[in-house]
Amino acid sequence: MSAVSHNPAHGDAVFLVEVSEDGLTATGEFRPAVGSGNPLDIEYVEDVLFQRDVSHNIDWFAIHKAIDSCNTTHSIINDVVIARGTPPEPQIPERLVVEPRFRRRQPVPGAVDKQTGAIDLRERHLLVVVQQGEQVARRIPPQEGKEGVSVSGVPIPVPVPKVAQPETGENVEEHDGVVTALVGGRLLFDDRLIEVHETLTLSDGVGYHTGHIRFPGHCVLGGAVRPGFRIRLGGSLHIKETVDVTEIYAEQQIVCDGGLLGHGEGVVRAKGRIRARFIENVTVESHKAVYIKQSCLYGKVRTLDRIVLGDKSRVVASELVAAHGVYAFSLGNEQGARVNVWAGINFVVERKIENLRRQVERLTLRITRLRTHLEGHENERARQRCQELEDQRSELQQKIGDLLGSLDSSEKAVVAVKDRIYPGTVVHICRAHFVVTEPLKGVEFRLNARAGVIEHAPLERGTFPKLQELEGD
Structure with missing residues (x-):
């Protein structure tokens, strides 16, 4: 802080100037005169600015306003920005930048039920997951730097900050400045590397620390699966120990080194083969072969291929x-x-037939009620509706007949x-x-x-x- 005064001892007004360390801002403090001292005037302020070497981009409007306010109200006016320098623009080299939507570090807390407002913490999104072909990063061209000017008119050199320049890693490729994922999986990135991991490793199992698992690639699962948590994969699943099952689905194979426990409601589905040491109280469905090494207790196993059980195995209830x-x-x-x-039954076709039969039963019930209502009444609109329902039922029955040929x-x-x-x-x-x-x-x-x-x-x-x-x- 520095002051230039006519004579403060005589009560003259004082104007003080402070320049920031980076030289880009000058602030002023305007102190009123005391008694018969001289008030502030513009010439005095100009003299102080000259002595403090403040000459660039001065805000004369703010200065005049502060002088008038100080002289009129006889109060101290401080922290007035009286000059602003021109900041330099940094020189930034060419670099890869991850798309903003993936730079989110905080997990989504969970899905909110619109009716109750409750948060389902199982719906947390803790992984940055990308799909095959999705853009994950882009190349930013170099940015030329530009000198700045301090409030004293002194040039400020072009800054050259340290900027992360990651390279492309596993399962990503760059073409025409755009980086895309070659496979679906987990996007990992830091200052050195951008890559996609096709296999997700869950060493601590699945629970509130992970949320439901929805992953386009493969998964290796160790640890327990908490009740109510679902796993859905676009690849294969390797389970290293016995797990409790709510719902597991894999587009490819499922291999379980231990057993699958469903407590009567759990479901395991795969388009590839399924192999487990044992299953208990769980429904297992596959388009490929199912191999159970030791036992199937209170289970339901359905496949479009074969079911094979190991030597000394048993199947009960x-x-x-x-x-x-x-x-x-x-x-x-x-x-x-x-x-x-x-054996020899296509369970997928059987399920379609069962669904169609349930629809036929519901339509039959509605038709019966309408016919009962129409007895003794003339209602053309109701008769038309009854005919529409009968046509729908006939169409469903035709579909059932077509499916029976492939059952x-x-x-x-x-x-x-x-x-x-x-x-x-x-x-x-x-x-x-x-x-x-x-x-x-x-x-x-x-x-x-x-x-x-x-x-x-x-x-x-x-x-x-x-x-x-x-x-x-």
């Missing part, structure tokens, strides 16, 4: 549906726990049992069925298509498929 056959070590137990086995997927499907099959087990092949009434050992069941019945015979060598492709990684 379960439902097995396989388009191309079931190969088990044993089925049922001495207590007569019911096991239903369907039986393979009349050559086999149900083979190496060890024992116990009473209480029911074997279905296509639309024929066989009720096991006495223990059988080492048998295979096949459909006699001409007679429309299921026949059983001693198990032949080579009936069981080789398991290498199911047991291998």
Whole structure:
């Protein structure tokens, strides 16, 4: 702080100037005269500015206003910006910059229910996930720097700041200044590298610390899955231990080193093969083969391929549906726990038929109610509506008829049992069925298509498929 005064001791007004350390701002303090001292005037202020070497971009309007206010109100006017320098523009080299939407570091807290306002913390988004072909970064051209000018008119050199210049890494490519993801996966970036990891590793399991998992690539899962949390993948899933299941889906295969526990409501689905040590109280569905090494207890297993169970395995109180056959070590137990086995059935078509039949039942109920209402009444509009519903029902029944032709997927499907099959087990092949009434050992069941019945015979060598492709990684 510096002051130039006529004579402060005589009560003259004082004008003080302070220049910021970077030389880009000058602020003034205007102190009024005391008693008969001389008031502030512009000549005095100009003299002070000259002595303090303030000459660039002076705000004369602010100065005149402060002088008038100080002299009129006899009060101190401070922190008045009286001059502003011209800041320099930095010189920035060419660089890659990640798209702004991916630079978000704070996770989305969760989805808000519009009706209740409650936050579902399972819907948190903690991973930066990109899809194949999505733009993740762009190249910014170099920025030429420009000198600045201080309030004293002195040139300020062009700054050259340190700027992150990351390179492209794994699973990304740059073309014409645009960086895109070659695969769907997790986007990782820092000052050195921009890359996409196709495999997500969850060493601590899935829970509130992760939210639901929706990932376009593969996943390796270690640790527990908390109840109510879902996993949905565009690739394969490798589960390293036994897990509780709410809902798991994978576009490719699922391999579980332990077991799958569903507590009666859990569902595991995959378009690729599924392999597990055991399953219990869970529904498992696949378009490819399913291999269960040890046991299936109170489970539902459905596949468009084969179900194969390992040696010494057991199936108790379960439902097995396989388009191309079931190969088990044993089925049922001495207590007569019911096991239903369907072979040669396309469970996807069966489900479509069931859905259509439920729609037909609902339409039939509505038609019956309308007809009851129309008895003894003349209501043309209601009659037209009844006819529309009947037409809809006929259309659905036609769809059911069309689907029935593809329900039986393979009349050559086999149900083979190496060890024992116990009473209480029911074997279905296509639309024929066989009720096991006495223990059988080492048998295979096949459909006699001409007679429309299921026949059983001693198990032949080579009936069981080789398991290498199911047991291998």
